[in-house]
Amino acid sequence: MKSSPWPKGKKLVHLDLKGAPPRLDYFHKSIEIFSQLGADGLLVEYEDMFPYAGELEVLQAKDHPAYSREEILSIQDAAKARGLEVIPLVQTFGHMEFVLKHRSLWGLREMPQCLGTLNPHREGGVQLVMEMLRQVVELHPGLNNLHIGADEVYMLGEGEESKLWLSTSGRTVEQLFLSHVTTVAKMAKEAWPHLNIIMWDDMMRGMSLDTLKASGLVGLVQPMLWDYNAALDVDQTVSLLEKYSSAGLPELWGASCFKGATCVHTSVTNTQRHVENHLQWLKVAAAVSPAVKLQGIALTGWQRYDHLSVLCELMPLALPSLAACLQTLIQGHFGPEAQAKVTESLGITSMEVETLERTSVTDSLFPGRMLAELVVELTSMLNSEDVRQFENGMYVRGWLTPYHRRRRLANPLISMQIQSQAVMFLSVLEQKVEAVRKEMLRLYPDSTAQEWMEQHVSPVVAPLQRIVEDIGACLLEIVPQGDGASLAKP
The missing domain is CATH 1.20.58 (Methane Monooxygenase Hydroxylase; Chain G, domain 1)
Known part of the structure; x- marks a missing residue:
């Protein structure tokens, strides 16, 4: 069944750099093909690949060098030359494993055994994330949008300081979450009034309309609702978007997935599964009321489930999936015309990387094609x-x-x-x-x-x-x- 194309806003390719960070030359080639495939921007999650300086230098990757300041700027130049906006994503509450794993920062964890969640009661925690944001923003001249993460804040409310805070009558874990996020968002808007602040929505899904209205986030943030399921519940997703809009948060984003959400250790991408996810998102976009102002959709490509988990599929294994998903959004379906566009763009005969024919031609149409073919063959042998x-x-x-x-x-x-x-x-x-x-x-x-x-x-x-x-x-x-x-x- 054919739907309308993705209605408006940007189609962002999410680059998760907390695993398998590409060499600069391959990064540039990837940007070129993303543009050719129909992307409008990049959502870049640098994590430990950002060249944090000063007291934050400890956050840089140790197994391989972080990108230099010059390389970060060259990535942006390459993107802008292709008409792609770059939006950095900096985690400020949950999924801070790459920060809180360091011994010098252990004291900022909500729970000793939970590396991902920041203690929202420590002043040093807010200072830390604001300094991270400052360094990232300053190295992105002309920035318009900034993503502050805030998804999957595990074990929030279970630390001793949180339990003490929650012991006051009427206080809830929801309010604890909102208090920290609102503080960070306000400080970011005060520092950079021109920036739109984006955040993941999952911690707010169960909140009542009244709680959201009173949260302090109205006018501060644009929630990005993510769902990577091939059988995404359209009615439920539309209902969530409508609730956020009714609460005073009408500027919203969607987030789909083209790789990295099938299984934590998957090495070969299944294109059809991800196309189905995008077909469901098209139904969502067609069903929401005009009050919901969709700003765009981020096609996420996770490289790890978290900083300490195994590698998901490498980008070359997922390029046919990304191409197919972008064409699905652009054309409103994935019929013969969309498939032809994908095969022509990448010089392939199959949508599924698992059934690619071996070729002796260069990978200019498909950067990383040789690696994709070899990994498929090796994976088949290993399995x-x-x-x-x-x-x-x-x-x-x-x-x-x-x-x-x-x-x-x-x-x-x-x-x-x-x-x-x-x-x-x-x-x-x-x-x-x-x-x-x-x-x-x-x-x-x-x-x-x-x-x-x-x-x-x-x-x-x-x-x-x-x-x-x-x-x-x-x-x-x-x-x-x-x-x-x-x-x-x-």
């Missing part, structure tokens, strides 16, 4: 039944159990067959792994390649390597070695 279930096969379970390995007593003939099979698997995998590593290093820092390999390759390869080693040890104990060896000593 194959033969490799995954090798340790559970009849021969290993029958003749090479932990019992046999500890005693170094195994049937030589069968053990050598097992060893030969394992070595063959390892040889094939090693060739593909090296090809992936080489291509990944062209686009990403060494640390990203190392992390990806340890997360996706090592868990599969290590058991095979142990089998080969254990069989070798067993054979030394039971098979004669060398010309003068004998089966038994007198």
Whole structure:
């Protein structure tokens, strides 16, 4: 069924840099293709890739260098040259793991075991986030919009200071959340009156209309309602947008997803799932009343679920999905015309990266295409039944159990067959792994390649390597070695 195209406002591509930050050259190529695919702006979540200075220098990434000030400016120049607005996203309440993980800032956590949530009662906490905002804003000349995060503020109200605050009659966790966000938003508007302040909406979804009206956020913020579900509930989403509008917050954003929200450890993107999410968002946009002033939609592309979780799909694996999702919004459906636009733009024959045909052409139409193809092939090999279930096969379970390995007593003939099979698997995998590593290093820092390999390759390869080693040890104990060896000593 064809809907109307996305009605108005910007279509932002969200870049989550808390994992797999692209090398600058690949960043620039990505910006170029985003523009060609129909994006209007970038929502950039720098996290530890921003060149924080002074006392905040500790926030910079350690595994790889943060972007320099010059590189941040060059990213903006590349975007502006393509007509893309850059909107920085700085977390100021929840998901502050990259800040609060540092020992010097442990005291600003709401709960000792929760790295993500800032203690809203400490004056130093507000000073910290305002200094983060100041440094980011100053390195974005001509900025019009600023996103202050504030999603998933886990365990809020459970710290000792919060419990004391909540012990006063009439106070609620909702008010505690609103108090901090309002303070940050007010200070931001006072410092930069021209800026529109955007924030995630999820912590406000259960709040009553009266609570929202009295929150102090009216006139201060533009909520961004996110829902990444392929079966997004249209009526419920429309109702939420209408509630925010009725509460005095009519300027609203949507947030969909083109990658990084299927499963925490997914490595290959499913285009169709994300297209369906965007089709639902089109229904939402068509159903809201004129009172809801949609400012645009952010197509999120999560690189991690949080700062300490594993890597989600890398950008090259998600580019067909992004292209398809943008065309879905632009055309109001994903029919033959939209599909043709995607295939033409990227030089591909399939919407699903999993079924891309291998090509020998350059990746100029599809930056990172070679890496996408190689990762798909390697992932297929790593997930194959033969490799995954090798340790559970009849021969290993029958003749090479932990019992046999500890005693170094195994049937030589069968053990050598097992060893030969394992070595063959390892040889094939090693060739593909090296090809992936080489291509990944062209686009990403060494640390990203190392992390990806340890997360996706090592868990599969290590058991095979142990089998080969254990069989070798067993054979030394039971098979004669060398010309003068004998089966038994007198």
